[in-house]
Amino acid sequence: MRADAVEITDLLWDVAADGVRRPVRRSAVVDRLRATGQHGAARIVARMPATDDVLDPDAVDALGVRVHCELTRLVEELQFPRRVAATLAPVLDRLRAAGPGPVRVVDLGCGLGYVVRSLARSGLLGPDVELVGVDLNPVLVAEAERLRRDEDLACRFVHGDALAPGVAVERPGRTVVVSSGVLHHLSTEELTALVRAQAGLGVAGWAHWDIAPCLWSTLGAWVFHRARMREPVSRHDGVLSARRAHPAPVLLAAARDGAPGYRHAVLEGPRWHPRAIDVVRPLVGTRP
Ligand SMILES: C[S@@+](CC[C@H](N)C(=O)[O-])C[C@H]1O[C@@H](n2cnc3c(N)ncnc32)[C@H](O)[C@@H]1O
Numbered sequence: 001m002r003a004d005a006v007e008i009t010d011l012l013w014d015v016a017a018d019g020v021r022r023p024v025r026r027s028a029v030v031d032r033l034r035a036t037g038q039h040g041a042a043r044i045v046a047r048m049p050a051t052d053d054v055l056d057p058d059a060v061d062a063l064g065v066r067v068h069c070e071l072t073r074l075v076e077e078l079q080f081p082r083r084v085a086a087t088l089a090p091v092l093d094r095l096r097a098a099g100p101g102p103v104r105v106v107d108l109g110c111g112l113g114y115v116v117r118s119l120a121r122s123g124l125l126g127p128d129v130e131l132v133g134v135d136l137n138p139v140l141v142a143e144a145e146r147l148r149r150d151e152d153l154a155c156r157f158v159h160g161d162a163l164a165p166g167v168a169v170e171r172p173g174r175t176v177v178v179s180s181g182v183l184h185h186l187s188t189e190e191l192t193a194l195v196r197a198q199a200g201l202g203v204a205g206w207a208h209w210d211i212a213p214c215l216w217s218t219l220g221a222w223v224f225h226r227a228r229m230r231e232p233v234s235r236h237d238g239v240l241s242a243r244r245a246h247p248a249p250v251l252l253a254a255a256r257d258g259a260p261g262y263r264h265a266v267l268e269g270p271r272w273h274p275r276a277i278d279v280v281r282p283l284v285g286t287r288p
Pocket residue numbers: 071072075108109110111112113114134135136137140160161162163179180181182185
């Protein structure tokens with residue numbers, strides 16, 4: 001795999017910072033994938049509907065929602081909501097002890113918002129926690145919001161760039177940032193930018209969950225995606241996610257560079273008795 005290999009879903013939408021969507025040329029996406037030797041992915045895109053070489057936006061949006069619904073199976077299997085709640089508990093306790101008022105948890109790159117909606121439904125984090133999901137893709141934000149309305153949940157979803165400081169953060173000292181499955185979409189420079197954006201505001205901390213790259217996680221991703229996912233795009237992107245995830249030393253170096261005043265750790269699972277769910281683990285940062 002080439003270092004600059006990309007997931008298909010990284011190329012299907014072109015959305016400006018103000019949310020305005022630009023047309024995406026199918027041949028440009030196919031050429032981009034061929035250039036990095038991703039010929040199978042190029043064939044998947046070449047079969048997608050297009051008019052005058054512009055990918056059909058409705059078909060792309062419907063595909064995006066289907067792919068993220070399939071991804072939710074993995075998020076559910078890996079027990080993300082419960083594990084996010086357990087990781088955040090000590091930070092939230094510290095913030096409550098520091099003074100009264102609501103605490104906010106912002107999920108960056110929330111996709112369909114499964115983690116945020118689950119936490120809102122279960123109340124695991126407590127009634128004083130405001131839950132906000134942010135995503136770069138307005139189609140996913142709209143669908144997350146529709147699902148939230150359907151269940152009348154106390155959370156909300158907004159369009160925004162995780163790398164832009166201040167997105168969905170109002171009282172930084174009482175805000176904790178989380179993400180799941182986003183870090184592998186970012187270059188090392190972008191990892192630093194992500195952490196710097198949050199640290200610059202002075203947020204209380206963060207827990208960014210992503211895949212621990214190794215032979216077993218790639219193999220596991222392949223098996224899981226063959227067994228539980230039907231969309232060729234899900235299968236392609238899921239396995240590539242595991243292969244291009246950042247190792248712990250890279251995450252730690254980027255985090256220390258972006259937020260020198262914070263304490264950092266990658267909370268890996270037990271080395272000698274690994275559990276399947278430890279295939280994902282968080283990069284944690286806390287303000288001393
Ligand atoms: C693999 S999906 C994970 C979605 C969700 N967190 C989950 O676990 O189901 C990655 C998500 O990150 C979003 N994303 C990627 N780069 C982003 C950025 N710079 N700002 C906000 N969202 C971003 C994508 O739109 C996509 O929804």
